[in-house]
Amino acid sequence: xxxxxxxxxxxxxxxxxxxxxxxxxxxxxxxxxxxxxxxxxxxxxxxxxxxxxxxxxxxxxxxxxxxxxxxxxxxxxxxxxxxxxxxxxxxxxxxxxxxxxxxxxxxxxxxxxxxxxxxxxxxxxxxxxxxxxxxxxxxxxxxxxxxxxxxxxxxxxx
Amino acid sequence: xxxxxxxxxxxxxxxxxxxxxxxxxxxxxxxxxxxxxxxxxxxxxxxxxxxxxxxxxxxxxxxxxxxxxxxxxxxxxxxxxxxxxxxxxxxxxxxxxxxxxxxxxxxxxxxxxxxxxxxxxxxxxxxxxxxxxxxxxxxxxxxxxxxxxxxxxxxxxxxxxxxxxxxxxxxxxxxxxxxxxxxxxxxxxxxxxxxxxxxxxxxxxxxxxxxxxxxxxxxxxxxxxxxxxxxxxxxxxxxxxxxx
Numbered sequence: 275x276x277x278x279x280x281x282x283x284x285x286x287x288x289x290x291x292x293x294x295x296x297x298x299x300x301x302x303x304x305x306x307x308x309x310x311x312x313x314x315x316x317x318x319x320x321x322x323x324x325x326x327x328x329x330x331x332x333x334x335x336x337x338x339x340x341x342x343x344x345x346x347x348x349x350x351x352x353x354x355x356x357x358x359x360x361x362x363x364x365x366x367x368x369x370x371x372x373x374x375x376x377x378x379x380x381x382x383x384x385x386x387x388x389x390x391x392x393x394x395x396x397x398x399x400x401x402x403x404x405x406x407x408x409x410x411x412x413x414x415x416x417x418x419x420x421x422x423x424x425x426x427x428x429x430x431x432x
Numbered sequence: 433x434x435x436x437x438x439x440x441x442x443x444x445x446x447x448x449x450x451x452x453x454x455x456x457x458x459x460x461x462x463x464x465x466x467x468x469x470x471x472x473x474x475x476x477x478x479x480x481x482x483x484x485x486x487x488x489x490x491x492x493x494x495x496x497x498x499x500x501x502x503x504x505x506x507x508x509x510x511x512x513x514x515x516x517x518x519x520x521x522x523x524x525x526x527x528x529x530x531x532x533x534x535x536x537x538x539x540x541x542x543x544x545x546x547x548x549x550x551x552x553x554x555x556x557x558x559x560x561x562x563x564x565x566x567x568x569x570x571x572x573x574x575x576x577x578x579x580x581x582x583x584x585x586x587x588x589x590x591x592x593x594x595x596x597x598x599x600x601x602x603x604x605x606x607x608x609x610x611x612x613x614x615x616x617x618x619x620x621x622x623x624x625x626x627x628x629x630x631x632x633x634x635x636x637x638x639x640x641x642x643x644x645x646x647x648x649x650x651x652x653x654x655x656x657x658x659x660x661x662x663x664x665x666x667x668x669x670x671x672x673x674x675x676x
Contacts, residue, residue, distance in 0.1 A: 285491070287526045289533060310519065317519060319591035323527035323600070383489045384453040393452040 276347050277373055280355045282363050283380040286311070287321045287331070290380065291356065294420045296329060303353040304331045305346070307339040307362055336362050340369035347373050360401055367413050377408070379417040391431040394419045402432060435466030436580065442466070443501065443576055446494050454489045460501060461487030467505045467584075475511075482508040485517060492525050493532020496599075498576050500524040502583020503590040510587060520588065527591075531599050536572075539606030544568050546613025553620045640664055 278299050283291060286306060295301065304325065311317045312335045325331050334342070339355070343366070346353045355374070357363045360382070367374040381394045388396035395417050397405075405415050405428055417426040446459035464486035471479040485504075492500060500521060507517050544564050551560030586593035594600075626633050644664075647655050 285522070285525055288491075288529050292530065311523075314519070316588070316591050317523045319595070320523040321526050323591070323595060324530035385489075390453070396453075 276349055276351055277343070277353045277355060279378055280357075280363065280366070280374050280376065281378045281380045282357050282360055282382060284358045284383055285381050286356060286358050287324045290420055291354070292325055292329065295354065295380075296326075298421050299354070300352050301354045302329055303346070303351045304329060305339060305353055305355050306331060306333050307336055307355060307357045307366065308333070309335045309362075311358075312338070336365050340366060343370045343373050360404055364404065364408055367408060367411070371412055374413070376414045376416070379405075379415065380419050392417055392419075392426060395431070397431070405431075434470050435468075436584075438466040439463050439501070440498070440576060440580055443494075443498055443580065444573075446497050454487065455491035456494065456497060457487050457490045460490050460497065463497075463501055464505055467501070468508065471508060478508070478511070481514055485514060485521075488518070488521070490521055490525060492528035493536060495536050495572055495575050496528040496532035496579055498579030499583040499590060499594065500528055502580045502585070503587055504583075506584050506587035512588060516588075520590070524590065527594060531594070531603055534603045535599065535606060539603065539610050540568065540571060543606060543610040543613045546610065546615075546617040549617035549621050550613070553617075553624045 278301065279295055281291065281295070286308070287304065291304070296304075306321065311321070312333045318333050321333075322331055343355075355366065357366065363374070363377055367377065379395055382388075382396055382401075383394070384390075384396045387398045388401070389398070390396050391402075409415050409428055415428045417428075417431060418424070442459075442463035442465075446456055446463055449458040449462075450456065451458075461483065465483065468479060468482050468486070471482060482505075485508075486501075490497075490500070503524070504517055504521055507520060512520075544567060548560045548564035551563065552558075556563075582593055582597065583590060622637060626637055644660050647660065647663075
């Protein structure tokens with residue numbers, strides 16, 4: 275399997291992603307899917323600085339990633355798909371339900387209206403309903419910030 | 433840069449209000465306040481917005497937080513749209529976390545601690561510890577002053593200012609230095625501790641080290657240093673109890 279993790283993390287590329295997951299999973303490609311970052315070269319420069327030399331980072335819009343996902347799945351590279359918000363991941367799932375099957379909630383942080391579900395996961399009730407709907411459409415949604423911490427099912431978050 | 437020194441002092445305690453909701457956010461807001469003071473007379477509405485923005489969720493290595501603080505404050509004075517400043521803060525968490533952690537937690541701290549242990553074993557005693565504390569804090573504070581100034585000078589051009597600075601080069605070099613210092617310190621301090629214990633003591637220490645290497649290999653990241661130390665203490669207590 276070439277796409278080894280699909281993660282939602284609003285901090286995008288940081289230590290948990292590059293070291294925490296990247297090393298044990300042997301990731302060599304991070305695909306950051308974010309329409310705004312894909313259009314902003316200064317943001318890309320900043321994110322690129324956070325990645326170790328052995329890992330390539332690609333910045334893509336939701337549409338580009340949806341179209342190319344089958345290709346990454348087929349080739350031998352070990353890729354991590356990263357989005358900053360739930361909507362983008364839901365769109366990727368809608369485009370490729372078999373590839374984006376298991377979705378990892380790695381970090382969604384505080385914003386007005388969101389409630390703490392886990393120390394690294396703050397969701398509004400609406401967002402939780404959105405995730406339940408995503409599971410109803412066949413995705414498997416779980417929360418886990420690091421490979422060494424416990425895997426939490428969506429049911430346990432409500 | 434009015435309020436620069438007050439802001440720097442406050443940055444030293446930037447982790448004082450660390451919490452999962454905002455991480456460094458409130459500490460950053462507290463440190464930004466003296467720098468944003470002048471904005472109050474120029475544009476009071478903008479000042480209010482800027483103060484609120486400066487306390488929002490933020491996380492990075494505390495020693496490099498000044499780069500983000502300086503850059504965002506400069507952007508506020510230059511009336512960069514608020515949404516863009518929020519994106520700048522989010523994007524800065526990445527390199528300032530990664531570079532700062534490699535430079536300090538995985539680089540400078542083990543390098544200096546290793547050097548201090550070597551110094552202590554070779555007879556420098558408490559002077560080695562005092563040297564470690566002085567040197568580490570001098571680098572930390574020096575970096576803090578540099579970071580705030582560099583951030584404020586660069587504003588929205590902060591990416592280029594970081595990549596062109598000494599930080600990425602220092603990150604590359606400090607890793608091997610830290611490895612060498614800690615490696616030397618382990619060998620020298622092991623010899624120092626085992627002096628007088630003879631061959632039995634050396635064999636026991638070797639057995640503990642071999643067990644540590646083996647369980648780390650088999651149990652991977654789940655077997656932390658603390659868990660291994662607890663296991664080792666438990667085993668030693670058991671051996672004593674059975675009279676070995």
